[in-house]
Amino acid sequence: MMESDSELWTVARAGDRAAFGVLFERHAKPIYNYCFRRVGNWSAAEDLVSVVFLEAWRRRDVELADGMVLPWLYGIATNVCRNTSRSQRRYRRALQRMQPPQPTPDFSGDVESRLDDEMQQQVALELVGRLRREEQDVLWLCGWSGLSYEEAALALDVPVGTVRSRLSRARARLRELGAELGHEEGRAPDPEPSS
Amino acid sequence: MTPLTPPPIRDLPAGRLEQRKLHLLAEIARPSTVRSFGPSRQWRRRTSGLVVVAAAIALGVGAAVLATQWGATEASAAQVRTSITQGLSTPRNIRGRFSVESRPARPRLRPAHGCSNCKPPLPIPSAFVLGADGSYSSRALASTPQFPASAAYDAPADVMTWLGSFGGGPIYVRTTGNNPAFTSFRPESALATWVLYALDSGNTHVTSTSFEGRAAWALTLDFTPGDDYYDTYGARVDVIVDKETGLLLKLTQYENDPSYWTSIETINDLELDTPTSRADFTLPIPSHARVIEHDQGFGPVTRQQAAAVVGYRPLLPTNTGGRPLTRLAAARESTIAFLPGISAPVYRDAVAARYGSGLDAITVSTRRGNPLDVAPELTARTITIGHGPLTGTTAYVSNSPTAPGYLSAYYQGLVVEINGPSAGDALVTAESLSRR
Numbered sequence: 001m002m003e004s005d006s007e008l009w010t011v012a013r014a015g016d017r018a019a020f021g022v023l024f025e026r027h028a029k030p031i032y033n034y035c036f037r038r039v040g041n042w043s044a045a046e047d048l049v050s051v052v053f054l055e056a057w058r059r060r061d062v063e064l065a066d067g068m069v070l071p072w073l074y075g076i077a078t079n080v081c082r083n084t085s086r087s088q089r090r091y092r093r094a095l096q097r098m099q100p101p102q103p104t105p106d107f108s109g110d111v112e113s114r115l116d117d118e119m120q121q122q123v124a125l126e127l128v129g130r131l132r133r134e135e136q137d138v139l140w141l142c143g144w145s146g147l148s149y150e151e152a153a154l155a156l157d158v159p160v161g162t163v164r165s166r167l168s169r170a171r172a173r174l175r176e177l178g179a180e181l182g183h184e185e186g187r188a189p190d191p192e193p194s195s
Numbered sequence: 196m197t198p199l200t201p202p203p204i205r206d207l208p209a210g211r212l213e214q215r216k217l218h219l220l221a222e223i224a225r226p227s228t229v230r231s232f233g234p235s236r237q238w239r240r241r242t243s244g245l246v247v248v249a250a251a252i253a254l255g256v257g258a259a260v261l262a263t264q265w266g267a268t269e270a271s272a273a274q275v276r277t278s279i280t281q282g283l284s285t286p287r288n289i290r291g292r293f294s295v296e297s298r299p300a301r302p303r304l305r306p307a308h309g310c311s312n313c314k315p316p317l318p319i320p321s322a323f324v325l326g327a328d329g330s331y332s333s334r335a336l337a338s339t340p341q342f343p344a345s346a347a348y349d350a351p352a353d354v355m356t357w358l359g360s361f362g363g364g365p366i367y368v369r370t371t372g373n374n375p376a377f378t379s380f381r382p383e384s385a386l387a388t389w390v391l392y393a394l395d396s397g398n399t400h401v402t403s404t405s406f407e408g409r410a411a412w413a414l415t416l417d418f419t420p421g422d423d424y425y426d427t428y429g430a431r432v433d434v435i436v437d438k439e440t441g442l443l444l445k446l447t448q449y450e451n452d453p454s455y456w457t458s459i460e461t462i463n464d465l466e467l468d469t470p471t472s473r474a475d476f477t478l479p480i481p482s483h484a485r486v487i488e489h490d491q492g493f494g495p496v497t498r499q500q501a502a503a504v505v506g507y508r509p510l511l512p513t514n515t516g517g518r519p520l521t522r523l524a525a526a527r528e529s530t531i532a533f534l535p536g537i538s539a540p541v542y543r544d545a546v547a548a549r550y551g552s553g554l555d556a557i558t559v560s561t562r563r564g565n566p567l568d569v570a571p572e573l574t575a576r577t578i579t580i581g582h583g584p585l586t587g588t589t590a591y592v593s594n595s596p597t598a599p600g601y602l603s604a605y606y607q608g609l610v611v612e613i614n615g616p617s618a619g620d621a622l623v624t625a626e627s628l629s630r631r
Contacts, residue, residue: 017220017223017224020223021220024216024219025216028215029212032205033205036202046208049207050215050218050219057223121202
């Protein structure tokens with residue numbers, strides 16, 4: 001039977017790297033996509049995934065309730081992405097100590113669409129970057145990563161009500177900015193969270 | 196698709212997930228942590244401000260030459276770290292002589308960035324005394340035109356004295372009402388901190404040895420160009436650490452050629468637990484010296500008194516890792532500038548507290564200021580306080596080898612500064628701050 005995140009986390013906290021590896025396999029993808037949305041670069045996002053999980057391992061003294069592992073990882077990713085420019089040097093050293101990726105099967109068919117992603121995301125980042133930092137966080141988490149208000153609250157370590165109000169402000173501000181810049185709002189930034 | 200429509204969710208490129216996982220598991224199996232370097236804003240402040248005294252004192256310690264017998268016993272960097280930290284946090288009286296020998300690098304100095312090698316200022320031949328009560332002194336053994344010369348701190352009286360040359364003549368400075376955050380500086384701790392930082396490099400070879408008949412650790416640290424540590428430490432550093440006291444008995448640097456030393460600092464004639472007197476920690480006033488008295492403005496207070504002095508309830512930690520409060524002081528206005536023509540910032544409504552002693556001490560200080568006062572160093576880590584009243588506040592943690600536990604933040608009109616033995620200690624302290 002597949003172990004739950006919290007069971008794996010409990011084992012990992014005791015120093016079991018294999019359990020931590022399972023968590024990595026399970027959650028690398030959503031964190032990868034979240035980091036991409038924050039930095040607009042797939043290669044950087046891949047590196048940041050490693051940094052997020054390294055940071056999670058370093059902070060494995062944290063106890064996490066059922067269902068809270070992924071939101072907590074989102075919280076770490078939020079800080080890592082936020083700090084990435086200031087901390088590039090430190091992260092670079094961490095990444096340099098890890099082996100570089102080996103040659104992998106050609107995914108050139110995928111490259112063009114990934115480049116399109118990056119161009120598109122840079123525009124979105126420029127626009128969303130005009131919001132307050134706290135508003136950006138809730139927008140990325142609730143709007144584009146599908147976290148519930150409660151999960152986002154845990155990720156950001158703020159009350160649920162704060163998430164709601166920040167998201168509301170972010171949406172309103174985004175609408176204003178979109179209108180100013182002639183952009184359509186699009187469907188994705190502010191779907192209703194799942195709770 | 197509009198600019199605000201998110202790109203589709205994608206997998207990591209084929210094969211990368213497994214690779215990243217393998218590399219991650221290999222990395223977390225490593226025992227050491229990752230750190231990096233940069234010039235310390237705090238160290239720059241210390242050297243330019245308080246300054247002279249601290250700089251002069253840094254003379255005090257370093258290391259002593261003598262033939263060493265290399266043993267075969269391997270030890271870990273962690274053991275040495277423990278030996279240094281515990282030794283230098285144990286109050287005791289210590290006397291010794293300090294000397295330095297240096298020669299030009301060949302073929303040239305390695306390129307350095309920031310504060311050259313970020314090491315405490317080069318000492319000169321001196322005799323030093325460390326007191327169990329936190330006092331210390333470093334006196335030049337021979338007259339020298341070089342600045343600085345001698346310095347002393349009488350901890351119970353909270354009086355610093357400094358003797359050097361300024362404007363072509365001798366100058367004697369006596370400061371009172373000192374900031375507890377500055378007087379926690381001690382020369383042996385400064386050099387030890389500098390070495391401790393290098394122990395995280397993972398390039399440390401440790402053996403047991405003896406030095407002037409004392410049991411010691413012998414460390415060799417090797418660095419290569421391109422490595423962040425190389426920028427700060429050069430190609431190689433050899434260190435001999437006294438197992439009992441944690442003092443660095445000998446420190447040898449090699450600049451860019453690991454086979455050609457450029458600097459050797461040594462401690463000789465070590466004496467432990469011999470009696471001291473106040474005279475050991477107060478420099479006499481030489482004739483013809485220009486005398487300057489300077490009050491930094493800090494006075495001892497209780498928590499309640501501190502609030503009355505500064506006009507706000509001070510931010511103090513509830514978690515200091517068991518370290519007791521050793522000094523609490525407040526000042527309406529304070530400056531460390533005491534030399535003519537040399538300016539320094541004026542601190543307003545400042546409260547400073549020190550917990551514990553020696554290398555393990557933590558200091559917490561707050562003062563009125565603005566966000567620019569905590570502008571981050573170029574290489575500082577930016578973190579977000581996660582607990583306590585400062586939750587959500589951005590803080591900067593130094594990446595400097597001389598102040599690895601320095602954290603600064605701006606909170607509700609206050610500049611908050613914490614100094615601890617490590618970044619972790621500083622962060623834990625910051626997250627336990629409360630209005631008290």
